[in-house]
Amino acid sequence: MRLTRRGADSSARNRLPLEVTVLLFAAHRELVGAPETVVSLPDRATVRTLLVELRGRGGSWTHLPLQGAVAVNRKYGDGETVLADGDEVALIPPVAGG
Amino acid sequence: MRLTRRGADSSARNRLPLEVTVLLFAAHRELVGAPETVVSLPDRATVRTLLVELRGRGGSWTHLPLQGAVAVNRKYGDGETVLADGDEVALIPPVAGG
Amino acid sequence: MSWSDVTSDPIEPAVVLERVGTPEDGAVALFLGIVRNSNDGRPVSGMEYEGYGDMAREQLAAIVREAAGRANSDRVAVVHRLGELEVGEVSVAIAVSSPHRAEAFDAARYVIEEIKTRLPIWKRERYLDGEAEWLEGHLPVTRKGAQ
Amino acid sequence: MSWSDVTSDPIEPAVVLERVGTPEDGAVALFLGIVRNSNDGRPVSGMEYEGYGDMAREQLAAIVREAAGRANSDRVAVVHRLGELEVGEVSVAIAVSSPHRAEAFDAARYVIEEIKTRLPIWKRERYLDGEAEWLEGHLPVTRKGAQ
Numbered sequence: 001m002r003l004t005r006r007g008a009d010s011s012a013r014n015r016l017p018l019e020v021t022v023l024l025f026a027a028h029r030e031l032v033g034a035p036e037t038v039v040s041l042p043d044r045a046t047v048r049t050l051l052v053e054l055r056g057r058g059g060s061w062t063h064l065p066l067q068g069a070v071a072v073n074r075k076y077g078d079g080e081t082v083l084a085d086g087d088e089v090a091l092i093p094p095v096a097g098g
Numbered sequence: 099m100r101l102t103r104r105g106a107d108s109s110a111r112n113r114l115p116l117e118v119t120v121l122l123f124a125a126h127r128e129l130v131g132a133p134e135t136v137v138s139l140p141d142r143a144t145v146r147t148l149l150v151e152l153r154g155r156g157g158s159w160t161h162l163p164l165q166g167a168v169a170v171n172r173k174y175g176d177g178e179t180v181l182a183d184g185d186e187v188a189l190i191p192p193v194a195g196g
Numbered sequence: 197m198s199w200s201d202v203t204s205d206p207i208e209p210a211v212v213l214e215r216v217g218t219p220e221d222g223a224v225a226l227f228l229g230i231v232r233n234s235n236d237g238r239p240v241s242g243m244e245y246e247g248y249g250d251m252a253r254e255q256l257a258a259i260v261r262e263a264a265g266r267a268n269s270d271r272v273a274v275v276h277r278l279g280e281l282e283v284g285e286v287s288v289a290i291a292v293s294s295p296h297r298a299e300a301f302d303a304a305r306y307v308i309e310e311i312k313t314r315l316p317i318w319k320r321e322r323y324l325d326g327e328a329e330w331l332e333g334h335l336p337v338t339r340k341g342a343q
Numbered sequence: 344m345s346w347s348d349v350t351s352d353p354i355e356p357a358v359v360l361e362r363v364g365t366p367e368d369g370a371v372a373l374f375l376g377i378v379r380n381s382n383d384g385r386p387v388s389g390m391e392y393e394g395y396g397d398m399a400r401e402q403l404a405a406i407v408r409e410a411a412g413r414a415n416s417d418r419v420a421v422v423h424r425l426g427e428l429e430v431g432e433v434s435v436a437i438a439v440s441s442p443h444r445a446e447a448f449d450a451a452r453y454v455i456e457e458i459k460t461r462l463p464i465w466k467r468e469r470y471l472d473g474e475a476e477w478l479e480g481h482l483p484v485t486r487k488g489a490q
Contacts, residue, residue: 096319225375
């Protein structure tokens with residue numbers, strides 16, 4: 001389910017070169033009301049660029065944490081991780097397996 | 099199987115007041131060739147008295163350890179433990195359960 | 197021979213146990229996590245496990261490899277459940293066999309501790325009073341690129 | 344609910360496991376001791392366990408009581424086998440359940456360590472070359488009257 005498509009993103013007036021899929025889980029998923037969203041980003045965008053972009057959507061998105069854990073293509077990353085077109089970025093709330 | 103009976107014990111010329119059953123296990127049992135023996139002892143005999151008595155039988159009995167672990171009536175004791183008539187005394191080789 | 201999975205199917209401890217054990221092993225350790233009926237005194241009716249399945253499977257496989265290295269054994273089997281669980285149901289099963297007991301205990305313990313700090317799984321506790329809450333979790337290890 | 348036995352009957356791990364676990368328990372730890380196929384590189388064909396049965400049963404019950412105290416749980420089940428065992432057979436099974444995992448692991452570990460230092464049981468290893476040897480054991484705890 002892609003809730004935001006390239007071009008539908010208000011910040012993407014110019015066609016941006018990167019499109020990443022963002023996955024949301026548990027409390028994050030409930031916060032924004034969606035398990036997944038697609039975001040367009042400029043070249044050399046990092047995870048931090050992405051988080052700022054998501055919070056810029058306003059509403060409940062502003063409550064997403066800037067400092068939380070993230071995974072890029074199913075491996076833990078951090079704010080400095082540089083994104084590539086097609087990346088799958090998951091925002092990881094504090095984990096509670098077991 | 100009682101291999102030594104009161105009166106058959108060479109040290110029991112006078113009728114001794116205590117008779118205890120000694121249990122032998124594993125390497126001890128094989129050493130003396132018997133799982134059990136009965137020993138007559140004087141009043142206020144201790145485990146140490148008993149061990150000295152057993153070693154006094156000569157032959158392979160002299161190889162029984164004086165310092166090993168013992169149990170009296172299924173509880174660990176030591177050389178100073180005083181014996182009573184009818185006690186069950188087990189010589190406990192180093193244990194290896196598990 | 198090591199094995200791991202993240203699944204919505206009920207966990208059968210005996211099946212996990214059967215995945216370990218070779219003639220050279222003298223010790224088997226099994227750990228089961230179970231949904232319990234209360235938390236801090238509050239009556240619990242069940243637990244919902246949500247997971248980032250693909251990543252959880254990769255992470256769990258990595259944890260199992262690490263545990264196998266610690267136990268000097270490739271006999272480590274782990275499965276974590278997802279979905280709605282009732283009280284008494286098994287949420288995670290960890291089996292390790294190795295020549296000696298210390299390594300088997302250590303590896304099983306390692307797996308459950310790492311699961312709790314790294315596996316992208318979340319749980320919502322359901323209470324008898326009808327409420328439900330996402331449980332406080334651990335900020336996961338975020339070594340860049342860590343598996 | 345705690346339970347222990349010393350027996351010549353084969354051990355069924357699943358049966359021991361079923362003796363523990365209540366709705367308040369979030370953790371189960373199971374430990375199995377197994378006869379393995381070699382010792383210090385020497386091929387083993389089997390193991391004979393000899394025990395002072397009555398005392399071993401009393402000692403094992405005492406160990407279980409102590410473990411239950413440590414785990415703050417009365418769900419501790421232990422059985423130790425006697426007699427002739429083949430490679431791969433279970434010599435001892437220890438199951439503990441408790442609300443939290445640390446106590447379950449700790450109590451299971453406690454039981455196996457105490458068994459090895461206190462339980463009046465001896466084992467003779469049989470080798471493929473036809474020889475057999477009583478294994479070196481531990482001088483047991485000899486606190487006077489200790490159970």
